[in-house]
Amino acid sequence: MASGSRLGELALDGARMMPVEPLDRENGLKVLADRCGAGTVAADPHAAEEVVRLCGGLPVALHVAAARLATETRLTLATLAAELADEPRRLAGMSLGKERSVAAAFDVAYRELDPETARLYRLMGWHPGATFDAGVAAVAADLDPGRTADALDALTRASLLEETPDGRFRFHDLVRLHARERATEEEGPAERTALVGRVTLHYLALTALADRAVLLDRLRIADLTRLLADVPDPFGAEGGPKPLAWLEAEHRNILGVLRAAAREETLHTEVWQLAEAFTVLFFHHRHLGDWRESLELGAAAAAEAMVPAAEARLRSLLSRPLMDLGEYEAARRELDAAEACAEVSDHLVVRASVQEFSGRYWDRTDPVRAMEAYRNAIDLNTAAHEGRGAAIASYFLGCAQDAAEAHREALHTLRGAHDEFVARNDPRMAARAQVAIGIAHGRLDETDAAVRALSEAIEILEKKKATHYVAQALVALADIQESSQGDPHQVRAHLERALEIYEAGGSPLAEELRKRLAGGEPTAR
Numbered sequence: 001m002a003s004g005s006r007l008g009e010l011a012l013d014g015a016r017m018m019p020v021e022p023l024d025r026e027n028g029l030k031v032l033a034d035r036c037g038a039g040t041v042a043a044d045p046h047a048a049e050e051v052v053r054l055c056g057g058l059p060v061a062l063h064v065a066a067a068r069l070a071t072e073t074r075l076t077l078a079t080l081a082a083e084l085a086d087e088p089r090r091l092a093g094m095s096l097g098k099e100r101s102v103a104a105a106f107d108v109a110y111r112e113l114d115p116e117t118a119r120l121y122r123l124m125g126w127h128p129g130a131t132f133d134a135g136v137a138a139v140a141a142d143l144d145p146g147r148t149a150d151a152l153d154a155l156t157r158a159s160l161l162e163e164t165p166d167g168r169f170r171f172h173d174l175v176r177l178h179a180r181e182r183a184t185e186e187e188g189p190a191e192r193t194a195l196v197g198r199v200t201l202h203y204l205a206l207t208a209l210a211d212r213a214v215l216l217d218r219l220r221i222a223d224l225t226r227l228l229a230d231v232p233d234p235f236g237a238e239g240g241p242k243p244l245a246w247l248e249a250e251h252r253n254i255l256g257v258l259r260a261a262a263r264e265e266t267l268h269t270e271v272w273q274l275a276e277a278f279t280v281l282f283f284h285h286r287h288l289g290d291w292r293e294s295l296e297l298g299a300a301a302a303a304e305a306m307v308p309a310a311e312a313r314l315r316s317l318l319s320r321p322l323m324d325l326g327e328y329e330a331a332r333r334e335l336d337a338a339e340a341c342a343e344v345s346d347h348l349v350v351r352a353s354v355q356e357f358s359g360r361y362w363d364r365t366d367p368v369r370a371m372e373a374y375r376n377a378i379d380l381n382t383a384a385h386e387g388r389g390a391a392i393a394s395y396f397l398g399c400a401q402d403a404a405e406a407h408r409e410a411l412h413t414l415r416g417a418h419d420e421f422v423a424r425n426d427p428r429m430a431a432r433a434q435v436a437i438g439i440a441h442g443r444l445d446e447t448d449a450a451v452r453a454l455s456e457a458i459e460i461l462e463k464k465k466a467t468h469y470v471a472q473a474l475v476a477l478a479d480i481q482e483s484s485q486g487d488p489h490q491v492r493a494h495l496e497r498a499l500e501i502y503e504a505g506g507s508p509l510a511e512e513l514r515k516r517l518a519g520g521e522p523t524a525r
Contacts, residue, residue: 022057022172025049031059035066040077047077054084055094056173061102064094091177106178109158116143117151118182121160124171125179126192127199128260129253131168136253139202140195166249193264200261203254204274205231210243211280217388217424218280219349221310222273244465247281254278255290262297271301272310279317284428286468286505292321299334309350312341316357323361326508335361349389352380356393359400367404371397391420395433402440410440428469431460435473442480450480471501475513492517 023031029052033041041048055061065084069075083093095101113121120141124132127140138148152169155161160179161169171179183192208224213235234240247254258274261267275298282291295318302311315338322331335358342351359373374397381389398413414437421430438453454477461470478494481487495517502510 023052023059023062024057025052028052028055028057028062031062032066035063036069040069044077047081050081051077051084054081054090058102058172058174060105061094061174064102068093087177091174091181094174102174103178103181106160106175109160110178110182113154113158116147117154120148120151121155121179122183122186123191123195124161125176125181125183126195128196128256129199129250130256131164131170131253133168136199136202137169139198142194142198193266196257196260196264197267197270200257200267200270200274201227203250203257204270204277206234206250207247207254207274208277209233209235210247211277213243214280214284215426215428217426219313219353219386219389220276221307221313221347221350222276224273224277244281244284247278248285251278251281251287251290255294258294258297262301268301268305269307272298272305272307272314274298275301275314276310282321284464284466284468286321286324286507288321288324288506292318292325295321308341309345309347312338312345312347312350312354315341316354319357319361323364324507328361328364331361348380348384349386352377352384352386352389352393355380356389356396359393359396363396363400363403367400370400371404374400387420388424388426391417391424392429394420395429395436398433398440399436402436402443405443407440407444411437414440427460428464428466431457431464431466432469434460435469435476438473438480439476442476442483447480447484451477454480467501468505468507471498471509474498 029041029048032048032052051065052062055065065080069077069080080093084090086093091101091103095103110118110121120137120143123141124137127136129136132140134145134149134152137143137152138145141148141151143151152161152163156163156169160175161171163169204224205227208222208228209231211220213233235243235246254274258271258278261271261274275294278294279291281287282294295314299311299314299318302308302314315334318334319331319338322328322334335354338354339358342354345351355373355377359370359377362370362373374393377393378390378397381387381393394413395417398410398417401407401413402410414433418430418433418437421427421433434453434457438450438457441447441450441453454473458470458473458477461467461473474494475498478491478498481494482491495513499510499513499517502513
């Protein structure tokens with residue numbers, strides 16, 4: 001965002017506002033040092049960097065902050081940084097009086113907006129995401145799309161809004177605070193709740209459509225037939241967005257919507273439904289912290305809405321990021337709660353799913369108990385005529401058999417699961433089964449079969465953008481090639497690619513691979 005262009009004149013140190021992009025850290029520190037003294041900045045460089053960050057690199061904000069430091073003798077960089085860190089007080093902290101403030105600069109531009117554009121500006125200050133497109137803006141303001149486009153164009157021309165290269169819009173952080181303040185003062189208290197409700201339903205519909213576009217045949221508790229009946233499916237249209245790419249691009253916004261909706265007492269149902277649909281992204285891209293938070297919000301909302309089947313499903317799903325993060329006791333507590341909810345729900349497929357997730361918990365320490373849980377899941381899914389669920393449980397049973405050194409038995413089970421996934425046109429799960437088949441061959445010292453199965457699976461998983469499982473397969477392939485005296489350069493390349501994936505997802509496994517690549521003591525593989 002341009003810090004001053006078309007914002008009018010701000011009588012600050014006799015200067016006229018000029019078109020300037022937000023400054024980076026280095027140049028922001030230079031402005032601060034120039035205005036309040038290099039010694040002041042050098043005395044507390046960490047606090048100085050924090051002030052620059054909280055000013056968002058806006059020269060006008062930095063000038064006001066520096067002027068306060070120069071004129072308020074008891075004010076230090078550390079206390080100013082602490083003051084600005086309190087978001088509701090941030091704009092007030094960037095003031096030398098009513099007329100000499102950052103907010104005054106934004107007020108000049110705001111007063112020049114027509115009423116409809118000003119209303120959109122205010123309401124989007126309440127939007128819980130970091131970015132938004134024209135469709136979200138129209139929903140949030142309950143405004144005709146054509147008029148929304150005109151208003152967005154006016155806000156962009158006024159430098160109150162920035163259009164990103166991908167066609168979305170975003171506020172500078174300080175402008176967002178100003179828009180939010182205007183909304184709080186000029187809109188009724190019910191309008192924010194209504195906006196959050198409209199935006200939540202919008203994202204629920206799109207996320208559910210993306211979920212179904214990625215994988216139609218999977219367990220879902222929410223019945224969204226009525227919601228989706230009249231919603232155009234952008235993922236099925238020619239030239240439309242790829243569902244996983246859209247989910248990845250929007251995932252911070254969706255999480256922001258979940259947080260905002262979870263604070264509204266009337267949106268518990270929409271929160272758990274959105275969390276359930278949203279989890280399809282994390283099956284492919286393991287953003288562990290975000291996955292955990294979304295499921296925690298969803299499970300709590302399902303409990304409030306008193307939908308035990310949904311609570312069971314979400315709590316059992318929650319065990320996965322918890323285990324990936326090494327929080328095994330927390331995962332066990334969620335699974336115990338999920339099992340109790342599943343029993344109350346008397347939903348056979350949910351009960352089967354909880355058994356499957358429990359098996360994955362016991363895989364770590366008790367293979368016999370894990371295999372018992374998987375067999376229970378197969379029986380329950382079979383009784384419910386849920387073939388895909390039975391195939392998934394069979395896949396995990398085969399993995400447990402392999403871990404228990406019943407390698408030939410494991411291969412038989414895994415091939416059956418693989419064939420079922422292929423018949424169901426589920427290439428992602430078929431490839432995961434093929435990874436397990438490759439690992440079993442490797443344990444039988446059948447190196448050629450192992451390398452062939454793993455290489456084919458990696459190719460499929462790469463095409464499906466299932467990066468977490470790509471990383472698992474790459475590490476398994478590296479292990480087999482290393483143990484069979486394969487090309488060390490290939491081994492390292494596989495491990496480096498897996499490390500990139502784990503680092504991007506925040507997985508603790510990244511540290512293990514870093515040590516291995518650095519030549520440290522390898523962890524158990």
